[in-house]
Amino acid sequence: MTGLEVRGLTISLGGPPIVDRVDLTAPRGKITGLVGPNGAGKSTLIGTVVGLNRPVEGTVHFSGDDLLGLDRRARARLCAYVEQAATTEERLTVAEVVALGRIPFAPAWASGPDPADEKSCMEALSRLGMSAFAGRQFATLSGGEQQRVHMARALAQQPQLLLLDEPTSSLDIRGQLQVFALLRSLATEDCTVLMALHDLNLALTRCDWLVVMNHGRVVAEGAPMEVLTERLIADVYGVEARRIQGPVGPVIVFETAL
């Protein structure tokens, strides 16, 4: 039941390491949250798993496969990525954006999406409740709708590992909960989810596992209730916070910046 396993990962983009000897695990079929202040190295770490840059050292395995050693297209058939509010100036319809998710599956010379591609694109759109939008221009959609299209594009990749970089930061609360509901249903289908996020209350209540990063290092890892203590929040974020028991569960209330 191994999921994503990162061991001894060090990433440098020319200067001092941005990610420094990181070990972390994202258990298979679970939602793992990656939290930490700005500049902690969360996005860089996800970018490396996606294949954007090569690490200085370390290994990344997923269910036994060496992700960094895999051919790029093979990796893209295994693992999909959604970032925060990605926009484009291109004239693309929603259906065309979702079809981008099939790029790793088609040979370069293919004349168009084959029936299997179209089927998984349509399924992905309908799962996000976006079927009616297929013919619309992507640029004309609201931020929340655009993010759902990105999620549909990722689903069209039929990933076993889904990486998300602050996918909910630009969404209203309804949009955020919709994204988490979708992630939960993917996780129950054995998809492994690793997401960087800022909202500690969502991390506390919606994630199964948490990894806390600061200054390029992992400073805590474990079940959210055990990891997100008042002490840790003070140490990592420099914020005085209290964890109180709300009517339906724990809530983090922030007091002041220390």
Added chain:
Amino acid sequence: MTRSLHTTAFAALWLLLLASAVLAVTFGPADINPAEVWTTILHHLGLIPESPVSRLRDAIVWDLRLPRVIAALGVGAGLALAGAVMQALTRNPLADPYLLGLSSGAALGAVALVVVGLTAFVPLGAFIGSLAALGLALAVTQVLGGTTPVRAILAGISISALASAATSFIIFWSATGDSYREILSWLMGSLSGSTWIDAALVAGAIMICAPFMVLSARGLDAFAFGDKAAASLGVDVVRLRWMLLLASALLTGIMVAIGGAIGFVGLVVPHAVRLAVGSGHRRLLPATMLVGAIFMLWADTLARALFDPRELPVGIVTALVGAPAFLLILMRYRRIT
């Protein structure tokens, strides 16, 4: 658009291109009709043993007008294709071989080799010039703090001004007679005097670069949401970007070596085509080549016709269409510029 509609539109574009080519060959001081054009072409292809067309008229069609028409078609297709590819790679709707300074760099490289007598290597000089200008434009935008559409254009303008001044100076210094005409034909572009060798060079460059670019269409699509998104879709971002930029510089270099620094084709044509077929590069790139070819052919024919018997540099015609279109594009993208 549905798939069958697309097929129809492509067929219509090919027909329009063919009809335009034949019409353009018939146009000129010597009155030649389409039947004579076809007869001459078929005769030279060996399909008609005896041609009823006189030798003089045969020579006008085969040696003067046909190479020029083919060069115009090729230069238009090549510049438009280079523009479309550069826009996708740099995620910059304003990218274009002319605005980024590649064309002026290529003209400088070409003129430098003409002056030292290495005329056979002019296309190579133009390629190196366009590559150097591209490298410089990208380096300057990096120094300015990262690529934005406006920074890239500003860098291109300064490189272009420098290269154009150097080109003008070299011609002025070395030319014995009327250097201004020659300066103008390099800076504004002209296809007058195109030979079969020119036509073959243009066609060759397109045959090398276009299939590679069209086969990379899905990879270019993946750039729509940036490098990280492209990498996550299995695209080798760095390699594909450099190979395609190299191919764009090669294409621009050859086109400029033959036609001079003709502006705005690479900007206007891809944008117009995008409005019709969208940004999917599998359709965009072939359609852009066809429309670019037709556009340039008519621009060149107008340049020949407007002040007959005097000839206008074709770059003036393309700029008359292109500069207002550039303003419209600026308006459309004012949010990001």
